[in-house]
Amino acid sequence: MADRNKRLDSNVPGNFYVDATCINCDTCRQLAPLSFEEVGDYSAVSRQPDRDLHTHQAYQALLACPVGSIGTEHSDKARLQTAMASFPLRIENGVSYCGFNSEKSFGANSFFVEHPDGNWLIDSPRYIKHLVEAFERRGGIAHVFLTHKDDVADADKYAAHFGAKRIIHQADSDAAPTAEWVIGGEETVQVGAEFQIIPVPGHTAGCIALLYRERFLFTGDHLWWDSHGKSLAAPTRLIWRRWTLIESIRKLLDYPFEWVLAGHGDRVHLASTDMRAQLRALVERCEKGRVLR
Ligand code: SF4
Known part of the structure; x- marks a missing residue:
């Protein structure tokens, strides 16, 4: 589970973030390339998702992340469940x-x-x-x-x-x-x-x-x-x-x-x-x- 106290400064402001436990495995960038980018030795949220599809992909990335480094300030349980079911x-x-x-x-x-x-x-x-x-x-x-x-x-x-x-x-x-x-x-x-x-x-x-x-x-x-x-x-x-x-x-x-x-x-x-x-x-x-x- 991501820790907002470890939120990387390289994330753009907004709901989704990557924390400092990221191992830079690329999974989130493959699943949600419009929201995540590599910045230095980590991934970061480069653009907050603002469309349904992109938000869905960001939740898929959150679930697929091997070390739970992706978090949200405010979780949307329905969207999370939809992503899980996918x-x-x-x-x-x-x-x-x-x-x-x-x-x-x-x-x-x-x-x-x-x-x-x-x-x-x-x-x-x-x-x-x-x-x-x-x-x-x-x-x-x-x-x-x-x-x-x-x-x-x-x-x-x-x-x-x-x-x-x-x-x-x-x-x-x-x-x-x-x-x-x-x-x-x-x-x-x-x-x-x-x-x-x-x-x-x-x-x-x-x-x-x-x-x-x-x-x-x-x-x-x-x-x-x-x-x-x-x-x-x-x-x-x-x-x-x-x-x-x-x-x-x-x-x-x-x-x-x-x-x-x-x-x-x-x-x-x-x-x-x-x-x-x-x-x-x-x-x-x-x-x-x-x-x-
Ligand atoms: S999936 Fe998780 S560990 Fe892998 S690059 Fe993205 S945030 Fe980092």
Whole structure:
């Protein structure tokens, strides 16, 4: 819960504010980009929401913030409940963003896929009653897909509650030593007709991406959309092996997809030809030795 005594001076005056406990994870800026901006080492309210949609998004950001750094001087319970009910937030075709990002994964995004053969949770949000009940209403969870060792958060709790199978790569399996399915090597694994698990080592040795319907690519921290640069981006630090990372980015040129749904960083939807061009441009920037962003 935010503390108005710690309200940052960088917030504009008004109802919403960020306090000094912010860990600068970017979640609020993704959810409510017209209200939150990065100022120095923190986020801040750069413009108070003055329209219904923007107020709704600011309340969604308040709920999703992993450390409760966003507060209001005067809470509107009805709007807060509406924002709560919006999670998991539907994106397209049974794919949702979970919200309620976890501090354990430094505020990484997690996603939920509804599928007739069993639903998938991709990385883990906080374990909270609202999400457990929402997942129950949507048919439970059969698979918990862990993109890499940093974003496991409360995966064990969701897996235990739903009897789900946790999937992780062997190289990162110390983060989930009792996982039911450990992926090995660098070959792509087909799961049913519509899912492919693609090893993409680089950020960590055991990064894996999940491709769904050759349309949605869940990337963890391998790739994301840089909304300022309007381009795909990849890690510039905290890299296990830089050249392995570049090869893993290049590898994705073999797969068609239109969505990048990332753990950290923005998500994006592009035509598959534009996505491929973005990917190629990122590989070229990497190969030329420029910064990866
Ligand atoms: S979501 Fe919370 S912790 Fe993350 S940047 Fe915004 S205010 Fe800071």
